[in-house]
Amino acid sequence: MTISIWRYSHLALAVSSFILLTLASITGIILAFKPIQEKLQPYRTESFENISLAEVIPQLRKQYPGVSNLSVDANQFVLIKGMDQDGENLLAYVNPTTGALLGEPEAPSEFFEWVTALHRSLFLHETGRFFIGLTSFLLLLITISGAALVVQRQRGWKRFFTSIVRENFAQYYHVVWGRLSLLPICIIALTGTYLSLARFQLIDTAYILPDVDYDSIQDEPALDPTLFEIFTKTPLADLQSIDFPFSDDVEDYYTLKLKDRELNVNQVTGEVLSEVRYPMSVILTELSLDLHTGKTNSLWAILLALASGNILFFIYSGFAITIKRRAGRVRNKHTPRESEYILLVGSENGSTFRFANAIQEQLIAQGKKVYVSELNNYQAFPRAKHIVVLTATYGLGNPPTNSLQFAAKLAQYPQAQSVSYSVVGFGSHAYPDFCKFAFEVDHLLSRQEWAVPLVEIQTVHDKSPDEFGHWAGVWAQHAAVSLTLPASLMTTRQDRPHTLVVTERTTLSETHDAFRVRLRPQHGLTYRSGDLLSVYPADDHRERQYSIGKVAGEVQLSVKLHPGGLGSEYLYALQPGDSITARIDENPHFHFPQKAQQVLMVSNGTGIAPFLGMIDECTSDTNIYLYCGFRDHASFSLYRASVEDYVEQGKLSGFQLARSREDNRYYVKDLLQRDESLVIETLEGGGVIMLCGSLDMQKDVVELLETICQHRLHKSVSYYQSHGQILMDCY
């Protein structure tokens, strides 16, 4: 399966590091509590921020003559070390202003020491440190590839934080929490990597404090230490530690380690004997340590713990996603050369394969020869009778990675025999270019000589089982196979919850080929023109669907009578007063647009039915143009009265009739070509073009529209389809 390089890297990196990453995350969570616990101790002095070294150092030295070192830790606790009056070792926290002893530091917790050693080196010393450092670096790469995947998914940095389509728990929260904890995790990984590099001296953190020149040390002018400039100017908050002079000898001096430099200070004159600024690498090491451990800030430590917890979740959810995708991988029993049913999948992450696999399984169980593959593997299929394309759209209406070569391969390998095709598009209305690539594939196929449309393209919003089930049902009927797909994938509905009473059935039109039926739903049912009525003529699984026109509150169907046709003969046998059980399915992708200013309706034959209902229902001042094609005047006679009525009432702004067997032998396509400017005006003005009728008519009209769109509007039909400006419901 072709997957993008980012996705591949993301997975490969995760697989290669997840064991150590799990360990580092768990220990990391525990260690985040170390600074939190430390900061709970009461050794911090309120006035800490505002005092200078001059107020602290000389006084403490007077109070504790044996003091050798003072240090300020990450919690801003001040610790002194030295010898007390009894000559015993002294190690205690002090109040820097009063010199009062606050308490002795506890021995480092053995538990935290143990966890720290595990976190840093896995108890394996240098070897362990290397692997942990490597893991840290891998985590950094995982973060980068993860960010790239989010950008790809969301179509650009600007949409980075816009909403995400929810496919399932693991996928949704992997992305949602991934975005949120991207920065903290990136910081953890970056600082961890940096610390490892510094530890292995790949980053040079060495600096040498220049030696003091003992010959030039002066012992005058003697100055009171509280007046030393370096002491008065330096706040205690800037101090890391200070080594006190070992004796009163002038050759012993103060060594101050500040946040950014280290210096030696003459203990008599206060002169700075030598000074060195830390190299950037040292400051970065200190910063990395602060950020990596959270030792300076409890809130950051909590955030680090949460981010580490998220890493654990990502490991879990990442593998859950991968396992799910692998479950969707293809196992073919038949070769492309011998298969009659070809299922081609376009999918970025492989999830669409589940649908193809479900169909494959069923067909194979019925003894059919089936081949499933990605769209890129399109080739000559010498035995093929049916091609089904199931494809998602990726990025800004682009083909998924495994479908990029489809268009070229389609041109390269025309099939030798005629093959029926059907396209199912998977997508989400959350994205602007809904199922655009699926529409494109549909058009590409429709232009192939050998390709015969079997059923109208079906779009599936957010993997809707209803929509996919609907397609599967219709396709199975036309392909004369039976598909009862598993409940986990969809629910194939055969229930007939609605009872309808026949109120009218016309006789055949003058040309003896079509009639009209009106039915009144028994209960107050909400439905709209364009919805579908499913009837079960033989009271078995066989279902026939008809587009509904809602006229005067009743269901109006236009039906072409096929001699021996299951559905049409059943409906033609109905008499007023008869009642039938059936089901009305919502068909939202073919509803009259709510907002459009102008709607262009194009139909041929009985495809006029839903339009009549829509015009009847319409109460807004939308401009509606109706273009319909019939064989001749006689076959239009069934609808003439209604249409003339609508024109008179002003509900129709324009009406054009093409008669293919009379007069100029015009098809509806020819009328549209003549009125090209109306087509352009409609699409440019945000209006909608609706198509209903036969797939042959659709093929012709779409071809025409494609030419108009490309040449005059510089966009493709699929662009308008994905933006809901061209709607189709053909059969």
Next chain:
Amino acid sequence: MSSLFKTALLLVALLWASPSDVMAQKATSKYRCMIQMTNYMGEGAYVVISLINPKGAYEKTLYVLGPDKEWYNTLKKWHQFQSKKPSNISAITGASVTGGDRAVNVLDIETSKINAGYKLRFESAVEDNKYHAADLEIPLTTAGLSAKSEGTGYIRYVRFSPN
């Protein structure tokens, strides 16, 4: 009985009761000991200061700079001695010292051992790095304790100051 006699008797009794305690307290001197490290790169060094008898054998541990038992075996020779004759070192254990830093600690040294052929040995090790069995050895003499003594490994020099 005169009070003087009573006191003397009490003193004798005490001496009998715990002669070593009283003797030890009397016979030790406290020295501040400063270890200045060289600018080596790497982890904090573990340093142990031991009293070596005139025969050249370990007699007593005076101070351990380095808190984690995990690394004590890197100080090989001292670790052998400490394993054979374990003594409680918790009161004389402090932090390790990193390159360029200094450490100042208080050592208890029996006065009788000074100028009696004993030595102070500074043994140092850095985890996974070189071990210095005798980074520095100082004769335990009045002169030795007042001089600045140069180290040969991680230690740059050591200085003492009597308390």
